[in-house]
Amino acid sequence: MKTFREEGREVPAVRDVSFEIRDKEFVAIVGPSGCGKSTILNMIGGLVAPTSGRIEIDGRAVTGVPPNVGYVFQKDTVFPWRTVARNIALGLEYRGVTGTEQERRVREGIRLVGLEGFEEAYPATLSGGMRQRVALMRTLVVDPEILLMDEPFGALDTHTKLNLHAELLALWEAKHQTVVFVTHDLSEAITLADRIVVMTRRPGRVKMLYDVALPRPRDVIKLRESEEYAREYGQIWHVLGEEFAGARL
Ligand SMILES: Nc1ncnc2c1ncn2[C@@H]1O[C@H](COP(=O)(O)OP(=O)(O)O)[C@@H](O)[C@H]1O
Ligand SMILES: [Mg+2]
Known part of the structure; x- marks a missing residue:
């Protein structure tokens, strides 16, 4: 209750x-x-x-x-000042995953949600669906x-x-x-x-x-x-x- x-x-x-x-x-x-x-x-x-x-x-x-536990909300919660790759890296940063391991997992995550070519794009230039893919992968990349x-x-x-x-x-x-x-x-x-x-x-x-x-x-x-x-x-x-x-x- x-x-x-x-x-x-x-x-x-x-x-x-x-x-x-x-x-x-x-x-x-x-x-x-x-x-x-x-x-x-x-x-x-x-x-x-x-x-x-x-x-x-x-x-x-x-x-x-x-x-x-990983959380994904309706309102896309990607950070506008971070690129797609840096947004996805965020969860890993929180968990202290850095360097080549971080890069590898971000690259893999970007591939899994079909955002290759948009690594360096900023959220404002993306569609709503793409932004939600970023938010989803930012959560999934830490393997909750x-x-x-x-x-x-x-x-x-x-x-x-x-x-x-x-x-x-x-x-x-x-x-x-x-x-x-x-x-x-x-x-x-x-x-x-x-x-x-x-x-x-x-x-x-x-x-x-x-x-x-x-x-x-x-x-x-x-x-x-x-x-x-x-x-x-x-x-x-x-x-x-x-x-x-x-x-x-
Ligand atoms: N932080 C809060 N303070 C006061 N009332 C809240 C708060 N969060 C939710 N409520 C109230 O609790 C009820 C359930 O809200 P919520 O869980 O957001 O419903 P749903 O997600 O199904 O739309 C609503 O009546 C809402 O107004
Ligand atoms: Mg609700």
Whole structure:
């Protein structure tokens, strides 16, 4: 449970939220705006403490930012005064990875997100999709075991979003980080996740835990034409749609 103080009152953001995430699992959290998705992610990432209850990673309570966790936010958080290569190097710098090892990992990271040729470019000269690739790789380059993503593609157009879904899935197939991906976009959640946590409107509770029974590897374009996809979408929307309908924002 998490409450925030607002004008002297305790306002609940999430309540009775309890679920477990398996090692290497890709979990999406979906729900209407304001239902507490970011709050849950921030608690997992040690940025916000729960008011009651606890978050555990590998059986240990989270009390600060865990060392093996990487965070990607919606608002692209790349630094405008650093080049693509220097932005990606940042996480490595924090961890004291320097010299040729740093260079090697930055080069590899740039290749993995298809930004070769843009090493020395500044973020202002890039598209939104490219900037989010930089932000993603800056987090992945340090090899986190747990990846927390808060609507990372929320500001992108559909085409760019699909491209990034395909890239994220390819990167995940290679490393199998444990991913917690927050989104209000159900199609995005189905495309990416093994399991979906469906939240109620605020104050958020867990309404349903849904296993996505779609085989991998997934083709992000073809998937959407398939009957299986339509069936999964329909089943979840049946439950989630009520929450969107009832949300007063
Ligand atoms: N730092 C904060 N102070 C006060 N209220 C907050 C704070 N962060 C979030 N809230 C409130 O908690 C609720 C859940 O917010 P949030 O986790 O951001 O939802 P979501 O990410 O699902 O849109 C909202 O009602 C929001 O206004
Ligand atoms: Mg949010």
